[in-house]
Amino acid sequence: MSAKELKGFPRDTALTQDSLPQGIRPGGAQVITDETDRKTLAAVFDRLIPADEYGPSATQAGCLEFLDNQLAGDYGDGKVLYLDKPLHPKNEEAIMKAPQFLATPRERYATGVKALEAYAQKTDGKAFADLSAERIDEILTGLEAGKIDLGGDVDGQAFFELMLQNAREGYLADPLYGGNKGMAGWKMIGFPGARYDYRPYIDRRGEDLGLIPVSLIPED
């Protein structure tokens, strides 16, 4: 898009590239290309959203592909964020009641995932991905509570929140973005997805409407 002088009603009403959503791109990983990093993240994601009676795990539902695609685009770039200096971490956190960063989501993953692996090697003497489910849960619980120091520039608690946010986004966003395969996340809660007209249903009180979810893209 560029600056335009418009007089009269624009006649060109074709969908532009700008109008269309930027869904998952085919062709494998673009950002999380290191095998150890992928395994570490997969191990985290599948404890955040494990496979159980309520549906598949995060990685089974495509959440890692979702994350990779998000990190490859504007979100990973932090394109919308205000990243100007100076950063006064203590003051900004005191005022905003949450840590503030100049690093983009892509940069935060790059350092965070490596810090997780380093932590596992240091405390358990093995790769993060090889830890037991119980041990991973223990680490995630510690990160969530702000009780585990991942060292360096990584704020463990904030990184946990970022991973939790993105894993669940992937599980619940339209399959167009690579996650929520088979609309598993929507089926789990009973959300009918990208429907656009509930006039036939609004007068029905407290019923299970049994609406099969629909996506913005075909299922196969």
Add this chain to the structure above:
Amino acid sequence: MMKIRQKADVVICGLGWAGSIMAEELTRAGLNVIAIERGAWRDTSTDFPPAIDPDELRWHTRREMLQPMSVETTTFRNNTGQNAAPVRNWSAYQFGWNVGGAGTHWAGMSWRFTPWDFEVYTRTVERYGKERAKGMQLQDWGVTYAEMEPFYDRFERIAGTSGYAGNIKGEKRKGGNVFEGPRSRDYPTPALKDTHWMSKYRQTVEKMGYNPFTVPAGNLSQAYVNPLGVSMGPCTYCGFCDFHGCGNFSKSSPQACILPTLMRRPNFTVLTETEVLQVVKHDDGQTAKGVKFITKEGEVGFQPADVVCITAYQMDNVRLMLLSGIGQPYDPATGKGTTGRNYNYQTCSSVSGFFAGEKMNPFIGGGALAVQIDDFNGDNFDHSDVDFIGGAGIMGFSTNGRPIQNMNGLRPGTKRWGTEWKKGYARDYQEAGTIFCQGTSMPSQGSYLDLDPTYKDRHGQPLLRVTFDWNRNDQKMARYVTDKAVKIMKEVGGTDISVDNQAESSWNPYKQHSSHTIGGAVMGKDPSTSALNTHLQSWDVKNVFVVGASAFPNNGGYNPTLTVGALAVKAARAIAEQYVKNPGKLVGA
């Protein structure tokens, strides 16, 4: 080399609701109008048709229709003793960034303020004495509800607002809002339907002796043709409304209500992806020459005009005045100066409950779909025995069931991850109900806007600095109405009740539920306490009009948009009927 464009009668800075309304009025009056809009052209068929709109990740989570912080943000602090920090990430602020402004992505709650809101100082002193006004910077707007009524009516007709009147020319009607000011006629379209949660809420508050009504909405209940000849469609309760566009032409917006007519007028032009940097004054400082702008490609230009309308978002209205030296910047230490004065907000709390075994079907929703009681709003109840003024509308709402947004809406104590989260969300998605208290906000001497000394925008201009925290009056008010909401939630049968009263802790932009930012360039009859007269004309630079929620000296317990629209009609008519005939300080202001 600055590109100098041909002079226009009127230049409009920001083509959202206020800009579109004014452009429509002024072009119809025969004036040549140029609008300059920072965002891109967006329209229903191209940008948010039904095949594109129902996409939570894109529109709600990533907020693709909102102005990014990298384009412009604010800095924030609670008081002058602190160093302000920039708002780096998405927060409560929801500024527009397209032709149509925030009017494209808004939810649609379409309120008139109560007669009391406009005369808060006079009426408070009359009813409760001078002592009650202490500790606040209360002042009347200089207009009454009765004077605003025709302008409210005009905006509602353009917007097609759905609702059921509770007061027509003084006649109270059960089922409508019996506390509202007298209306000249009913709403253009009937009220929306109730969802299951709304009907439960409605029956309960009725039983408790309150007066429930359907919230007036910019979500139309049926097809409608507005006075500009634009056709709108019925709302389908799709649940992808606030933060999204509307693929049904059923949400009131500049796109759906004004632009189809406005764009076809030969005396109207819009410059898109072009940002106004500042208003440029003549050497005498009494009038403006026009505005300096920069295009997306970095080309700087100048648009001369006889009249300058600043109709950006509330924050940017104040910022443009400060950047352009219009009026004296407010000093919180002395209370002197008017640009930046009386910044206020919206005092909110919510009460959530759960209903075992219910099927609320929360995905059936609309941005403004709610049942409200106004029994505790404004001055609708006697405040003799309490030590605050103001109140809140208390609503049971059904805006959406977007899965990412609601993923933490679980019974308190449920883990946010693991099988426990999955089990909890599978259970609670259908069983949650929330009551929202949307309360008044009173100005105080220490809450204001000025330019930040450190942080700049992408063009190197200072960001706006917000200094704000809750005042004692509003905190007491919030406690009182939240307690009422808890009682309603218990009565309606909600269990596992949790309360989020935002006024219980220091304000910060990441913790709030309301995007309503108000004041900073307020209207009034006294140039020492207001930046604008009652026609929204700058006291200091007479051909500059500043229209938006920036003009409210205090906030009602309501969403601001309808009042913004009504003020835009008022200002535009003052320009067309008085100012162009006799340029100068407007009389009767």
